[in-house]
Amino acid sequence: xxxxxxxxxxxxxxxxxxxxxxxxxxxxxxxxxxxxxxxxxxxxxxxxxxxxxxxxxxxxxxxxxxxxxxxxxxxxxxxxxxxxxxxxxxxxxxxxxxxxxxxxxxxxxxxxxxxxxxxxxxxxxxxxxxxxxxxxxxxxxxxxxxxxxxxxxxxxxxxxxxxxxxxxxxxxxxxxxxxxxxxxxxxxxxxxxxxxxxxxxxxxxxxxxxxxxxxxxxxxxxxxxxxxxxxxxxxxxxxxxxxxxxxxxxxxxxxxxxxxxxxxxxxxxxxxxxxxxxxxxxxxxxxxxxxxxxxxxxxxxxxxxxxxxxxxxxxxxxxxxxxxxxxxxxxxxxxxxxxxxxxxxxxxxxxxxxxxxxxxxxxxxxxxxxxxxxxxxxxxxxxxxxxxxxxxxxxxxxxxxxxxxxxxxxxxxxxxxxxxxxxxxxxxxxxxxxxxxxxxxxxxxxxxxxxxxxxxxxxxxxxxxxxxxxxxxxxxxxxxxxxxxxxxxxxxxxxxxxxxxxxxxxxxxxxxxxxxxxxxxxxxxxxxxxxxxxxxxxxxxxxxxxxxxxxxxxxxxxxxxxxxxxxxxxxxxxxxxxxxxxxxxxxxxxxxxxxxxxxxxxxxxxxxxxxxxxxxxxxxxxxxxxxxxxxxxxxxxxxxxxxxxxxxxxxxxxxxxxxxxxxxxxxxxxxxxxxxxxxxxxxxxxxxxxxxxxxxxxxxxxxxxxxxxxxxxxxxxxxxxxxxxxxxxxxxxxxxxxxxxxxxxxxxxxxxxxxxxxxxxxxxxxxxxxxxxxxxxxxxxxxxxxxxxxxxx
Amino acid sequence: xxxxxxxxxxxxxxxxxxxxxxxxxxxxxxxxxxxxxxxxxxxxxxxxxxxxxxxxxxxxxxxxxxxxxxxxxxxxxxxxxxxxxxxxxxxxxxxxxxxxxxxxxxxxxxxxxxxxxxxxxxxxxxxxxxxxxxxxxxxxxxxxxxxxxxxxxxxxxxxxxxxxxxxxxxxxxxxxx
Numbered sequence: 001x002x003x004x005x006x007x008x009x010x011x012x013x014x015x016x017x018x019x020x021x022x023x024x025x026x027x028x029x030x031x032x033x034x035x036x037x038x039x040x041x042x043x044x045x046x047x048x049x050x051x052x053x054x055x056x057x058x059x060x061x062x063x064x065x066x067x068x069x070x071x072x073x074x075x076x077x078x079x080x081x082x083x084x085x086x087x088x089x090x091x092x093x094x095x096x097x098x099x100x101x102x103x104x105x106x107x108x109x110x111x112x113x114x115x116x117x118x119x120x121x122x123x124x125x126x127x128x129x130x131x132x133x134x135x136x137x138x139x140x141x142x143x144x145x146x147x148x149x150x151x152x153x154x155x156x157x158x159x160x161x162x163x164x165x166x167x168x169x170x171x172x173x174x175x176x177x178x179x180x181x182x183x184x185x186x187x188x189x190x191x192x193x194x195x196x197x198x199x200x201x202x203x204x205x206x207x208x209x210x211x212x213x214x215x216x217x218x219x220x221x222x223x224x225x226x227x228x229x230x231x232x233x234x235x236x237x238x239x240x241x242x243x244x245x246x247x248x249x250x251x252x253x254x255x256x257x258x259x260x261x262x263x264x265x266x267x268x269x270x271x272x273x274x275x276x277x278x279x280x281x282x283x284x285x286x287x288x289x290x291x292x293x294x295x296x297x298x299x300x301x302x303x304x305x306x307x308x309x310x311x312x313x314x315x316x317x318x319x320x321x322x323x324x325x326x327x328x329x330x331x332x333x334x335x336x337x338x339x340x341x342x343x344x345x346x347x348x349x350x351x352x353x354x355x356x357x358x359x360x361x362x363x364x365x366x367x368x369x370x371x372x373x374x375x376x377x378x379x380x381x382x383x384x385x386x387x388x389x390x391x392x393x394x395x396x397x398x399x400x401x402x403x404x405x406x407x408x409x410x411x412x413x414x415x416x417x418x419x420x421x422x423x424x425x426x427x428x429x430x431x432x433x434x435x436x437x438x439x440x441x442x443x444x445x446x447x448x449x450x451x452x453x454x455x456x457x458x459x460x461x462x463x464x465x466x467x468x469x470x471x472x473x474x475x476x477x478x479x480x481x482x483x484x485x486x487x488x489x490x491x492x493x494x495x496x497x498x499x500x501x502x503x504x505x506x507x508x509x510x511x512x513x514x515x516x517x518x519x520x521x522x523x524x525x526x527x528x529x530x531x532x533x534x535x536x537x538x539x540x541x542x543x544x545x546x547x548x549x550x551x552x553x554x555x556x557x558x559x560x561x562x563x564x565x566x567x568x569x570x571x572x573x574x575x576x577x578x579x580x581x582x583x584x585x586x587x588x589x590x591x592x593x594x595x596x597x598x599x600x601x602x603x604x605x606x607x608x609x610x611x612x613x614x615x616x617x618x619x620x621x622x623x624x625x626x627x628x629x630x631x632x633x634x635x636x637x638x639x640x641x642x643x644x645x646x647x648x649x650x651x652x653x654x655x656x657x658x659x660x661x662x663x664x665x666x667x668x669x670x671x672x673x674x675x676x677x678x679x680x681x682x683x684x685x686x687x688x689x690x691x692x693x694x695x696x697x698x699x700x701x702x703x704x705x706x707x708x709x710x711x712x713x714x715x716x717x718x719x720x721x722x723x724x725x726x727x728x729x730x731x732x733x734x735x736x737x738x739x740x741x742x743x744x745x746x747x748x749x750x751x752x753x754x755x756x757x758x759x760x761x762x763x764x765x766x767x768x769x770x771x772x773x774x775x776x777x778x779x780x781x782x783x784x785x786x787x788x789x790x791x792x793x
Numbered sequence: 794x795x796x797x798x799x800x801x802x803x804x805x806x807x808x809x810x811x812x813x814x815x816x817x818x819x820x821x822x823x824x825x826x827x828x829x830x831x832x833x834x835x836x837x838x839x840x841x842x843x844x845x846x847x848x849x850x851x852x853x854x855x856x857x858x859x860x861x862x863x864x865x866x867x868x869x870x871x872x873x874x875x876x877x878x879x880x881x882x883x884x885x886x887x888x889x890x891x892x893x894x895x896x897x898x899x900x901x902x903x904x905x906x907x908x909x910x911x912x913x914x915x916x917x918x919x920x921x922x923x924x925x926x927x928x929x930x931x932x933x934x935x936x937x938x939x940x941x942x943x944x945x946x947x948x949x950x951x952x953x954x955x956x957x958x959x960x961x962x963x964x965x966x967x968x969x970x
Contacts, residue, residue, distance in 0.1 A: 019893055026901030027889045029836015029876035033902070036835035125826065126819065204840050204848060204902040204936050255838075255902030256936050288841035509900030509937050675896045679938060683899060686939030710845035710934070718927035718940040747939075 013518035013528050014738075017675040020514045021532075025253075032252040034208035034225045039281040042210070043072055045274060046128035047267070047284070048118040048135050049293060050110035053146075053364040053703025054157065055139035057110060057117065065120050065134040070127030073278060074120040074135065077105030083273045087329070088235045088264055091336035092480035097169040100160035100362075102329040104266035104273075110139070111159055111328035112364050113704055114293025116266055121274055121282060144703030148302065148323050148361045159328055159362040168326050168360035169335050173342065175415050176353030181308040181317035190390045191306045195772045196378050198300035198325065198697040199690075200292055200707075201371050202715050203508075205255020207295055208285040209267045211275035220272050221248045227257040228264075228546035229506055231332070233538050235264040236272065247272075251536040254508035258687070259370030260295050261508065262548045263332045267294075289709045297697050298371020300325035301338055305345075305382045313396050315405045317353040318415075320345045320382060326360045327367035333374070334367055335360050336481070340375030343416045347383040348425055348465045348641060349405040351415045364703045370548060372687055373745040376466045377752060384462045384753035392764060398757070399429070399438075402463050411734075418467065420639045421734045425463060428665045428729045432643040435725050436663035441647050449765050456650045457660065458762025462754035465641035468742030470549030473633050484633065487551065488543040489559035491520060491567050492627035495613040497606025498530040501560055504544015505552040506536045510744060511676045512552055518672050519557050519738065523564035525591020525605055543631070550640075550742030553672065558736050559632035566628030571608040574626075577619040578603060578611065638733045640741035642666035644685070644750040650762040655781030657693060657759055663725040666746050670732045670739035677743050682724050684747020690716050691748075692755035694774050763787070805869040809834060810878030818865045824858075825849045827865035828875060836877040836905055840934070847933030850906035851875045857913035859906075859932070876905035879912070887950045888912055897946035899937035907933045911947045920951055 025031055062074035086101040105116045118135050122128035143157040150156060151166040159166050182189055210223040220242065226232055229249040237244035254261065267284050275282045286294060304321040324338035342356050373380075391401035406425045413419050433439075438459070445457040471485030488504040501520045505512060517531040524531075534540050544556075568588050575593035576583040579601050586593050594602035603611075608626065611617070615624035647660040664681055671677050694714040698707045707713040714720075732739025752773070759775045760768065767787035771779065802817040809832060818827060828834040828851070839861055840848030849861040852874040860873075879886040888908045891897070898904040907930065914921065914929035921929060926947045927940065935943060 020896065022901070023893045023898065026898055026904055027876075027885065027892055027908070028880055029834075029905050031836065031838075031901065033835070033838060035839070036829075038830075038833070125830070126821070202934075202936055204846065204900065204934065205838070206840065254900065256900040258936070288843065288846070511899070679896050679899055679942060682939035682941045683937045684939075687936070709843045710841045711843045715845075715934050715936070717932070717934055718930045718944065719924075721940055723923070723944070724939060724941050 012522040014522050014670065014672050016518065016673065018514055018518060018528065018673055020511050021517065022511060022513050033205055033255060034210055034223045034252060035285045037210045037223050037283070039210070039212055042281040042283055043121045043123065043278065044125045044128045045119055045121050045271060045282050045284040046132050047116045047270070048132045048137070049290070050106070050113060050115040050117055052110060052139050052141055053113050053144035054142040054159070055110050056142065057106060057108060057137065058140050059138040060118055061136040062118055062120070064136065065131040068127065068131050068134055070123040071131045072121045072123065074118065074131065076118045077103060077107040080105060080273060081107055084240050084269050087266060087269070088239065088332060089330040089334065090332050090482045093335045093339050094169040094171050097335060098160070098163045099330055100163055104269045112366055114366055115328065119270060119274065121278060144701065145362070145364045146699050146701060146703050148325055148363060151361050151363055159364055163362060166362040168330070168362055170359045171339055172357040174355045176317070178317040178319045178353045178355035181353055184310070186311040187308050187316065188311060188394060189306060189308050190386065190393050192386060192389055192770070194303040194305065194382055194385055196299045196301045196303060196381055197773050198368070199298045199371065199695045200697050200713055201258045201260035201295070201298055203256030203258055203260050206286045206288055206291050207261065207265065207267070208283070209271040210281065210283045211272040212281040213272070213275040213279065215279050218243070219246050220276070221250065222268070222272055223250045223252055224268055225254050225261060226251045227254065227261040227506055227508055227548060229536055229538055230504065230544050230546050232264055232268050236269060239269055240273065248539045251506045257508045258372040259298065259374055259548065262370045263296060292708050292713070293366055293705060296331055296369035297327065297366050298368060299378060300368050301378055303378065303382050305386050307386050307390050309390060311394065313394050313401055313404055315349055315351055318346055318351050319355040322358040324358060324360050325365065325368055326362050327365045328362065329367050331367045331369040334369050337368065337370055337375050338378065341379030343418050344376050344379035344467060345383055346415050347380065348407055348463055350407060354415045365699055366705070372684065372748040374549065376745065377688065377749045380462065380464045380466070380749045381753045384464065385757060388461065388757045388760065398461050402461065406463065419636065420465065422731045423465070423639060423641050423667060424729060424731050425641060428641065428667050429463060429643040431727050431729060432645050432663050432665040435665065435727050436645040436661060438645065441661070454652050456652055456762040458648050458650060458758040458760065460646040460648070460754040460756065460758025460761055462644045462750045462757065464750040465639050466745060466749050467637040468550035468640055468745070469554030469634055469638040470551045471637065472635055483545065485545065485555065486631050486633035487545055487556035487559045488629065488631045489556060489563045490627065490629045491524070491560065491563040493526070493567060493605065493609035495610055497609055499524060499526045500532055500534055502534045502541045503556055503560065504541055505547045505556040506544070507547055507552065510547070510552060510680070511673065515553065515672045515676055516557065516560055519560050520564055523561055524567065525588065550744040553738070553740050554638045554736060554742045555632055555634050557738050557740060559630050561737055562630035562632055563628045566630060567626050570612070570622070570628065571605055571626055573619055573622055574608045574612050575603045578617070634736065636735050638669065638735065638741040640666060640668040640743065640746050642746060642750055644754040646754040646758040648755065648758040648762060650759060650780060652766065652784055655777035655779070655784065657775050657780060659689070659722040659755070661725065662722055664747065664750065665727040665729060666743065667729045667731050668743040668746060669730065669741035671728065671730060672740065677728070678726050680743045681726050681747045684745060685724055685751040686716065686721055688748040688751030689721060689755050692752045692773055692775060694720065696774050803866050805866050807868045807871060807873055809873045810875055820864065820866055822865045823861055824863040824865045824868050825860035828860060834875050834877055837875045838902060838905060840902065845934065846903070847910055848903050848906040850909040850933065852909055852913065857910050876908060879908065886912070887953050888947070891946040891950035891953065895942050895946035895949055897938060897942040903933060903935040907935065907943060911950070914947070915951055915954070919954065923948065
């Protein structure tokens with residue numbers, strides 16, 4: 001099925017553009033961000049961070065800090081070394097993976113600017129900040145390791161003494177014989193080197209951690225601005241030996257994550273350890289510039305890519321060699337991020353062979369980890385740029401080249417063995433072309449070239465897919481991940497007939513409270529307004545694996561369906577008993593249970609909920625209360641796809657790039673709430689465009705982050721971005737009962753190559769054959785100048 | 794104005810969301826920390842340390858101001874409105890309604906500042922074009938929405954104020970100034 005479902009066409013809640021239940025508190029400031037948590041006797045913690053990229057610590061003296069007014073205590077890394085162990089890395093991606101120790105506070109060496117060295121605890125934020133100035137540290141400087149190529153050279157300084165050549169891991173996987181594809185007559189080989197630059201996630205809420213401790217019982221309540229409260233609970237227990245059942249982790253209102261809060265950070269260990277040690281609540285909140293150092297960065301890969309094709313433009317093989325910057329240490333998922341994309345490099349195309357390799361390199365920079373899309377935007381960037389470059393190589397229209405090579409029949413098993421269950425690339429592309437006005441823009445582009453206009457037009461294409469719904473637990477186990485990928489839900493009908501849905505995912509802007517209530521409403525026949533969704537607290541939602549990888553609806557939504565199904569089945573048994581009928585003869589329609597063919601004999605789900613609560617007259621052996629739990633472990637991934645088209649105007653005299661028009665048509669399967677889906681696409685596209693045009697984390701040769709504040713790092717504001725023209729097609733997934741595919745990451749995955757392809761498309765007539773991100777005015781201008789003087793790459 | 798060289802606590806008298814407060818504060822205390830940590834007005838949030846993100850935007854005597862870039866003592870004798878004071882007895886401010894109806898927020902962290910900045914924008918330009926809205930909100934960053942629906946919401950609020958015959962979607966404090 002293809003086509004847009006208008007809200008009025010749907011009888012149920014799924015498909016309806018419901019306004020969000022989340023909004024009233026957020027709009028009126030009645031929020032519970034972690035930094036809002038204030039407890040009696042609460043102390044403030046501040047962390048002294050290394051100003052050097054690489055140095056031996058020879059002395060740390062906190063005594064002067066302890067003497068300052070308002071300071072309660074201060075500790076070095078050595079003082080607290082017995083309180084914790086190394087921070088976790090959850091994915092053993094290869095047999096040769098090096099996992100050097102990563103303590104919450106450094107003791108022997110600092111390995112990046114921002115590495116924690118000491119901590120102070122004071123009566124106020126200001127006193128804590130002041131006290132950092134009184135800590136005395138002696139460093140014995142070592143050479144910084146900034147460039148990945150230099151990091152591997154003979155005699156290069158080592159970030160970790162026992163990791164030779166700074167190589168964290170190597171990985172290789174081959175499907176078919178790529179080299180053999182070069183042998184055919186007239187085979188065209190296109191070789192490119194792309195750089196996927198380091199970026200800073202910039203969730204608007206800085207990270208914050210508050211710990212409250214009860215000495216008498218050793219109980220800890222930890223509020224943290226995280227996407228993964230369940231992970232934090234487990235890993236805090238493992239890291240410190242704290243009994244897991246004594247730990248309650250709460251992710252209250254969380255102000256964005258984008259992967260940067262999908263982690264277990266040093267501060268999530270340090271703050272509870274301090275609360276336990278001092279017997280008082282402790283708060284830590286990062287400043288933005290502190291976060292630029294101490295919260296993970298994203299991307300940062302060099303991508304060597306090669307494609308073979310027949311002279312007619314039929315793709316044959318694909319080879320990708322990645323070098324990925326780990327930064328100084330491995331955070332929770334660091335080594336797995338470049339590899340998460342390894343099955344996505346072939347994109348939507350019918351390649352016969354694929355050769356993939358990747359190496360991870362340590363440098364003296366902030367660790368990298370998941371950033372919206374996590375490996376899949378990187379893959380899509382390569383394949384979509386390569387498809388444009390290959391089309392240019394043989395002089396074929398790039399959309400035609402894609403159409404010639406994309407998959408048309410489903411299910412389809414790709415070269416890497418993934419089975420794409422459903423999709424319609426032609427339909428999404430046709431719709432995108434229509435919204436975009438493709439032919440008219442192409443005509444304008446040609447006329448500008450013809451008249452030698454100083455402002456050129458470029459059109460960029462990205463026809464992407466992604467693997468969503470992380471993840472089948474068996475697959476995770478095979479690939480070296482420590483946990484599973486299932487998700488949990490509980491559905492309970494309260495005695496008054498209202499319902500609570502408890503979910504193991506943990507939203508931070510995705511509207512789960514609204515969309516999950518819509519799903520539950522249809523399943524239970526209980527009005528949307530009568531349903532609330534509880535999440536983000538390991539005491540109320542004890543079972544869950546949290547939010548990342550476009551999994552919350554595709555995996556967690558199915559768990560809700562399953563739990564609701566159990567509740568309905570139980571209600572049916574109660575109804576059958578009360579109506580003196582066989583359960584098989586009782587049908588459920590929109591919250592009413594009736595005996596088939598016997599009008600008038602009916603019970604509402606609300607009546608049945610009370611009957612099950614009172615339990616005065618239940619069938620023999622049936623437990624009271626209408627409530628059920630379910631856990632869903634997916635068998636396979638889901639595969640949203642779409643076509644994004646971007647038109648840019650490039651001023652060839654200044655190098656300035658302006659987006660003229662951006663059209664996104666995404667097929668994310670069944671849409672629960674079209675407004676929420678559109679919002680996810682808008683924001684995702686903006687983030688991908690930001691990488692293409694504006695953002696880059698830059699380090700100098702000494703390992704200093706020179707883009708260390710929002711003044712120096714360009715997070716785009718409203719004038720920097722255009723309106724988005726968004727459409728969609730709907731091809732329901734065949735592998736889950738909701739038909740959903742996931743939408744959280746699509747925009748970021750699709751948009752980056754669309755924009756860069758557009759810039760290059762504008763510049764190709766000038767002789768420019770390649771450009772890197774961000775396509776800043778300077779970089780674009782230099783590329784034009786280089787082409788003019790014959791130095792085009 | 795208090796002397797900038799003074800180190801000891803200074804007395805400030807500030808009206809916040811219609812309630813008068815008098816406190817002794819450190820001269821260096823930022824207004825946003827005074828609001829949050831002293832008064833418990835945690836609806837106003839901090840998103841950066843360089844005055845770029847605008848998450849902390851409030852109104853001081855009806856004009857938008859980044860409360861991370863003002864000292865509490867600079868608010869002495871002035872009237873501060875935060876997001877918590879935008880709704881009145883009859884319901885939400887038109888911008889709050891418009892943000893809700895147009896899905897102009899996702900995580901919601903930038904939203905208080907965005908609404909306060911937008912209210913100031915509409916006060917000065919009751920019928921802005923989309924480009925004028927984008928330029929007017931230049932000092933407020935959002936990472937979730939891509940701004941599309943924020944622009945839509947501000948335009949909707951402007952139109953609803955027009956439809957209601959009101960001069961603009963001003964705040965009470967703004968109207969009083």
